[in-house]
Amino acid sequence: MVNTNPSFSREELKSFKDISFKLGSNSHLVQAAGGNTSIKSDGRMLIKASGTWLINSLDKDIFVEVDLNSITEKINNGKEDNFIDDIISKNNLHPSSETSFHALIKHKYVLHVHSTTAIANAISQSSESDLKKYLDEDFIFIPYCRPGFTLTMEIKKLILPSTNILILENHGLIVAGDDIEDTYKLLLKIHKKLDLIRNKKLAFDYFEEITNIDGYMHKNADKYKLFSTQNEKLFSLFSKSFYPDHVIFLGPGIPTFLEVKEANEFIQNLKRKNINLPPYLILKYKGLFENTLAIPAAKEMIDCFLEVLLRIDLSKSLKFLSSQQESELLNWDIEIYRQSIN
Ligand SMILES: [Zn+2]
Secondary structure (H helix, E strand, C coil), X not given: CCCCCXXXXXXXXXXXXXXXXXXXXXXXXXXXXXXXXXXXXXCEEEXXXXXXXXXXXXXXXXXXXXXXXXXXXXXHCCCCCCCHHHXXXXXXXXXXCCHHHHHHCCCCEEEEECCHHHHHCCCECCHHHHHHHHCCCCCEEECCCCCCHHHHHHHHHHCCCCCCEEEECCCXXXXXXXXXXXXXXXXXXXXXXXXXXXXXXXXXXXXXXXXXXXXXXXXXXXXXXXXXXXXXXXXXXXXXXXXXXXXXXHCCCCCEECCXXXXXXXXXXXXXXXXXXXXXXXXXXXXXXXXXXXXXXXXXXXHHHHHHHHHCCCCCXXXXXXXXXXXXXXXXXXXXXXXHHC
């Protein structure tokens, strides 16, 4: 095989791609095109391309080589950029929208994942102090910011040269290091330490005949029973969004209904207005319904949401994304949308 990235040795590229694939294959760490990895050498950085899936690390060309010095200069000048002019490779891919923090962190390897356990423990008012109790690791807690350059600027304010663990509020986890195996092991260790299942018994066993919603299928596998819960607080969380990819793939909160009639009226209303139907709906005490046209990324994201919900501490005061934060992720006004569909 021809080495298309001569700035990096064949061996280090191989282990980097192996670990990227392992991360991408674990749906508790990476869902769909989420998460990204990078390796640096001699003023260059190889980073996952925008829109590609880490699970394809071994069988597809999903990485882009970029000029690290030029990107670093832009970060130092606070100049927001898509880094298209800094691309060195010739594969027509664009660097991840999260490229800037990979460049900012000086370690050779940076691994960023949307760990379901890290998210579940980074969405309450007391997350930072609670995490200090659960993790006896030196980490930096980064308050929520829109992913991309804004987030990188926030990280820049708080990071030290030695920082190798960052927990991103309402977003995920970054682990960095100079040895790929050690960095990967540290990431798994943190993910595992935060794996505190709290809400399994809140799933509710329904006995009634399952209702049909036009164009949707009831998700009746055992694990989805959590969505039929009788716990009011848990039910109230179903229509919230807690992290960026949830908004991007499932929309600004999953529509929830008390009665099947309301759900059907909602669907008719969207159809009349030619508005796309959401991939999922939730009916109280009955559970989750999937649009028959739901795309694979949405299916990965609903499973991610389920795993996060299982691990949320319901006794805490939780932080979800505001309408404004949802709007800046989707580039449209969520309030206008909500008014138009209700
Ligand atoms: Zn991310």
